[in-house]
Structures are given as structure tokens and as C-alpha cells.
Amino acid sequence: MSEPSTDHAGGRSDVMIQFDQVGKKFGDNVVLDDLDFVVRPGEFVTLIGPSGSGKTTILRLLMTLEQVTTGTIYVDGECLSHMRRGERLVPADDKYQRKVRKRIGMVFQQFNLFPNMKVLQNITEAPIRSLGLPRVEAEQRAHELLELVGLSEKVDAHPSQLSGGQQQRVAIARALAMRPDVLLLDEVTSALDPELVAGVLALLKDIAKTTDITFLCVTHEMNFARDVSDRVLMFDRGHILEDATPEKLFSEPDHERTKTFLQAVLGRG
Amino acid sequence: MDWNWDYAWEVLPEVIGRGLWITIQATVYGSILAYVLGLGLALLRRSPFRVVRWIVTGFIEFIRSTPLIVQIFFMFFVLPDIGLKLDPLPTGVIAIGLHYATYTAEVYRAGIEAVPRGQWEAATALSLPRRRTWTAVILPQAIPRVLPALGNYSISLLKETPLLLTIGVLDIVGAAYQSGSRAFRYAEPITIAGVLFLVLSLSASILVRRLERRVGTLY
Numbered sequence: 001m002s003e004p005s006t007d008h009a010g011g012r013s014d015v016m017i018q019f020d021q022v023g024k025k026f027g028d029n030v031v032l033d034d035l036d037f038v039v040r041p042g043e044f045v046t047l048i049g050p051s052g053s054g055k056t057t058i059l060r061l062l063m064t065l066e067q068v069t070t071g072t073i074y075v076d077g078e079c080l081s082h083m084r085r086g087e088r089l090v091p092a093d094d095k096y097q098r099k100v101r102k103r104i105g106m107v108f109q110q111f112n113l114f115p116n117m118k119v120l121q122n123i124t125e126a127p128i129r130s131l132g133l134p135r136v137e138a139e140q141r142a143h144e145l146l147e148l149v150g151l152s153e154k155v156d157a158h159p160s161q162l163s164g165g166q167q168q169r170v171a172i173a174r175a176l177a178m179r180p181d182v183l184l185l186d187e188v189t190s191a192l193d194p195e196l197v198a199g200v201l202a203l204l205k206d207i208a209k210t211t212d213i214t215f216l217c218v219t220h221e222m223n224f225a226r227d228v229s230d231r232v233l234m235f236d237r238g239h240i241l242e243d244a245t246p247e248k249l250f251s252e253p254d255h256e257r258t259k260t261f262l263q264a265v266l267g268r269g
Numbered sequence: 270m271d272w273n274w275d276y277a278w279e280v281l282p283e284v285i286g287r288g289l290w291i292t293i294q295a296t297v298y299g300s301i302l303a304y305v306l307g308l309g310l311a312l313l314r315r316s317p318f319r320v321v322r323w324i325v326t327g328f329i330e331f332i333r334s335t336p337l338i339v340q341i342f343f344m345f346f347v348l349p350d351i352g353l354k355l356d357p358l359p360t361g362v363i364a365i366g367l368h369y370a371t372y373t374a375e376v377y378r379a380g381i382e383a384v385p386r387g388q389w390e391a392a393t394a395l396s397l398p399r400r401r402t403w404t405a406v407i408l409p410q411a412i413p414r415v416l417p418a419l420g421n422y423s424i425s426l427l428k429e430t431p432l433l434l435t436i437g438v439l440d441i442v443g444a445a446y447q448s449g450s451r452a453f454r455y456a457e458p459i460t461i462a463g464v465l466f467l468v469l470s471l472s473a474s475i476l477v478r479r480l481e482r483r484v485g486t487l488y
């Protein structure tokens with residue numbers, strides 16, 4: 001196991017996310033196989049590839065919704081799956097994972113807003129309960145974020161009163177309220193009506209351009225990927241087939257598999 | 270059999286006056302206990318510790334597999350031997366509440382499992398503390414949905430309260446029996462007791478059905 005390339009003495013490290021020989025199996029089904037990659041702070045990295053190629057699993061591992069079978073994940077130099085106990089590395093417990101993952105936010109395909117809470121509480125709940133922010137401050141932050149996502153007037157609405165696109169905007173605001181260093185986007189427009197997709201993507205693009213959040217994004221919106229990504233990783237059967245800038249990957253991919261995949265996806269759109 | 274209306278009107282206030290309040294108390298307190306304990310059992314059944322899960326599951330199986338009246342007798346006649354002595358009504362309420370808690374636990378379990386997995390995942394992604402996830406996210410969604418089912422168990426529980434007669438709790442049936450034994454005429458008081466239960470059950474069912482409709486439009 002190699003050490004993560006971080007510099008704790010010098011402030012922010014040059015690696016935000018590192019997968020070190022990460023393997024993930026569900027039963028006998030190998031989803032990720034010996035995966036190595038790094039994401040630098042502030043980078044926008046998009047994961048593309050056929051369904052079942054392990055892209056979403058990568059986000060879920062980072063969010064600790066799944067646990068790695070083998071290998072190690074580092075977030076800003078801190079190991080996600082294991083913690084130090086004395087000299088030894090032992091599997092991370094709940095408390096340790098909660099501490100590390102506070103720096104990571106996630107936006108889900110199905111929004112997953114809390115239906116029993118109004119929009120405002122959806123956004124303030126975690127900052128108050130998890131970060132320990134005073135209520136006034138959390139609400140102030142929520143109002144600012146609602147303005148950012150263009151839903152200031154929905155502050156007292158229940159999620160069920162909102163359209164899918166509006167719900168996803170609230171979900172984005174909710175994730176941002178935690179001031180994450182890393183934001184994971186898991187097919188965030190796949191469940192939206194087609195006419196609502198563009199607005200959500202424009203919002204995300206805006207956030208990506210104006211913050212230094214590190215993004216890891218799984219999407220089938222290739223135009224969006226080309227537009228905002230610093231790097232695109234093409235996945236196939238648990239491996240990274242190609243790792244390139246969007247200009248390179250979308251116009252002259254190295255692999256035949258990438259070409260056929262892009263043709264299939266773009267042809268459909 | 271001849272029905273005597275004068276006699277019926279005479280015993281009606283006795284049955285209501287002496288028994289109704291006790292029946293209602295036994296039902297309401299028994300239900301509250303069953304709701305609270307049932308939730309506790311349902312949560313303990315999801316404990317991360319296997320031993321706790323085993324003990325709770327075993328306890329639930331044991332209570333469900335033995336007759337309520339045995340549990341009532343055990344609490345009333347056996348527990349005083351080890352120094353636990355309560356009055357008949359509290360003893361009965363505890364026995365019935367405990368018995369029904371093993372059923373409401375199952376109701377809560379179903380309600381908790383019906384909360385979409387995405388809710389848990391969102392709570393994890395937001396690093397909400399475990400306890401807060403339960404109290405602010407999962408249970409507020411699970412409990413309203415199961416209220417009608419809980420209400421139905423309260424109706425069953427209501428109809429079991431006359432068992433407390435066996436340890437000397439004078440409920441509607443007990444009061445009816447007492448009135449009847451004075452004149453050795455049972456038809457009127459026992460019928461009155463039955464009608465009172467009918468009225469109580471039906472009004473409770475109407476409440477439960479209203480609840481069902483409100484829950485259906487929730488969120």
C-alpha cells in the first residue's frame with residue numbers, strides 16, 4: 001500500500017481524492033478491480049461509461065454508503081476506510097467515518113429530500129445537527145443558498161409541492177450548506193423531465209466555475225461533461241479505460257470501446 | 270327469555286357508571302404502553318449487537334406464544350412472591366400493554382422498512398448523527414403511516430380488557446356481572462355490556478378510518 005502523496009505541514013494537499021488499488025465485490029460480482037486514480041483539489045472530474053461499469057459505486061464508496069472490499073481510499077490524505085489505532089490500521093468505525101465524510105457532499109439521482117421537513121429545514125438540518133452551527137447562522141446560509149439556486153420563494157414549501165427540478169435544486173443547496181470540499185453528483189438529472197434538465201445543469205456549471213469545490217460527477221449528459229469537466233474518466237467493467245481531457249476524449253479517444261460508447265450515447269441524445 | 274326494559278334502564282347507569290371508565294382507562298393506558306414499548310422493541314430489534322437482537326426476538330416470540338391470561342395471572346399471582354406487587358388495574362394494564370407491544374413492534378418494523386433507502390443515504394451523506402437520523406428523518410416518516418394499524422390493535426386490545434375481570438378489575442363486563450348477580454337476571458346487563466363494547470369499537474374504527482384517510486394524503 002503506497003502512502004498518499006500529501007503534505008500535511010504545508011496546508012492544502014495536492015491530492016483531494018485518491019483511490020489506491022480499490023476493489024469492490026458484491027458477492028461474486030466484481031464491480032471495481034484494482035482501481036487507482038487521483039483527483040486534485042478543485043478539479044471537476046466526470047465519470048462516464050456503460051451502466052454497470054462501476055461509476056456510481058465509486059461515488060457510493062466515497063460517501064461511505066458502501067465499504068471497499070480491498071484497497072484504500074484517501075480524502076485529503078485521510079484514509080476513509082481505515083483509521084490508525086496506535087501503530088496499526090484498523091477498519092474505520094462510524095464516528096471516524098462521520099468526521100472524514102463531513103467534507104464530502106452528495107447529490108442523488110432521486111433527490112432524497114426529507115419529505116417531512118420544509119425546504120428550509122432540509123437545508124439547515126445538517127449544518128445545525130452535524131456541524132453544530134447556530135440556527136440563525138444556518139438559516140442565513142440557507143437563505144443565501146436558496147437565492148443561489150433560484151428558489152427563495154419556496155423556503156416554506158414542502159418537497160412534495162415542488163417539481164423535480166426544484167427538488168433537485170434544493171438538494172444541491174442542502175449539500176452546499178455543509179460547505180463540502182468534495183461534491184459527488186450521481187446522475188443528478190436522470191430522474192428529471194427533459195425540460196428541467198438544462199436549468200439544473202446550468203446551476204451546477206455556475207457553482208463549479210465559482211467555487212473551489214472538487215467535483216466527481218457521474219452523468220450521461222455528454223455536452224455537460226464536455227463543458228465543465230477538467231478531466232473525463234471512461235469506465236468499462238470496473239477499470240478506467242481512458243483518462244483524458246474532455247477535448248481529447250470526446251473528439252479523438254484512444255480506445256475503440258470509448259468511441260462506440262460515445263456514439264451510442266450521443267446518437268441517442 | 271323475557272326482556273325487561275325497566276330492569277334494563279335500571280342497570281344501565283350502574284354498568285356505565287362503574288365499568289365504562291375502567292374499560293376506557295385500561296384501553297387507553299394499555300395502548301399507550303403498547304405503543305411506547307412496541308417502538309422500543311422494534312428499535313432494539315435493529316440493534317447492532319446480535320445478542321440484543323436475539324434476546325428481543327426471543328422475548329417477542331415468548332410473549333406471543335403464550336396466552337394473555339397466563340401473563341396476567343403470572344404478573345398478578347407470581348410476581349408478588351418476588352416483591353413486585355401492584356394493584357389489579359395497573360397490573361392488568363402492564364400485562365396487556367406488554368402483550369400488545371409485541372404486535373405493535375411488528376407494525377413499527379414494517380413502517381420503518383417502508384422508509385426509502387434513499388432517506389438513510391441522504392442522512393449519511395449529510396453526516397447526521399445516528400440518533401438524529403432516527404428522530405428527525407426515519408420515525409417522522411414511519412410512524413404516521415402505521416398509526417391506522419396501531420389504532421386497529423387498540424380496538425383488539427379494548428376487546429381483551431374484560432380478561433382483567435379474572436384479577437378483580439371491575440370493567441364493563443365485571444360491572445354487568447355484578448348487577449346481574451344481585452337479581453339473578455343476566456340478560457339485560459350482559460347485553461348492555463355487549464352493546465357498550467360495540468359502541469366503543471365502532472367509534473374507534475371510525476376514528477381509525479379518518480386517520481387512514483389523513484395519512485394517505487400526508488407529504
